[in-house]
Amino acid sequence: DTGVSQDPRHKITKRGQNVTFRCDPISEHNRLYWYRQTLGQGPEFLTYFQNEAQLEKSRLLSDRFSAERPKGSFSTLEIQRTEQGDSAMYLCASSLVIGEDTEAFFGQGTRLTVV
């Protein structure tokens, strides 16, 4: 499968613990996005990268959240001191920008449950 892959698919953690998620985009894609989706809502934008540069962060991304894309390929999203309100599906997407932008392709997501 050459689509966007995310790992793990599911994560259960205790409140206060740190968690890290990984996203591998489609290999030639230079843009990578992180979204969060809760029940009954559409995906909400968190942050995105063009190559290794983080271009924008949403107000949803509190200082407990940090994302990296060190070599412009895979990305990690870390949540420190998790809270129950962080329980959600975390989605990664990628696209290719060469002047114009292609559509974004989404991974299957990482479902986080904070207990």
Added chain:
Amino acid sequence: AQSVSQHNHHVILSEAASLELGCNYSYGGTVNLFWYVQYPGQHLQLLLKYFSGDPLVKGIKGFEAEFIKSKFSFNLRKPSVQWSDTAEYFCAVNVALDPGNTPLVFGKGTRLSVIA
């Protein structure tokens, strides 16, 4: 900032019925418009997109959508739904920039249940 409204939270249709899902966006400039579908247990997939040109766009699986600029709308239609169309449908918008576009902004989604 852009926003997207999907007016129908849950739609229930019988097989072969016609479908129309509403989507309105707010943004005064040039936008790109998308419909994504999420089948149970699967990832978001693109159904169709509008970047420019003919405002009536055709997507996969017999879906189409019409961009009406004066109404800021991009409604999704299908003349005859099938049980396999049961899914969550999301309308999304981004702003066309060069290079690249802004990140997608999604509506809250419409759950479609098709019954036999």
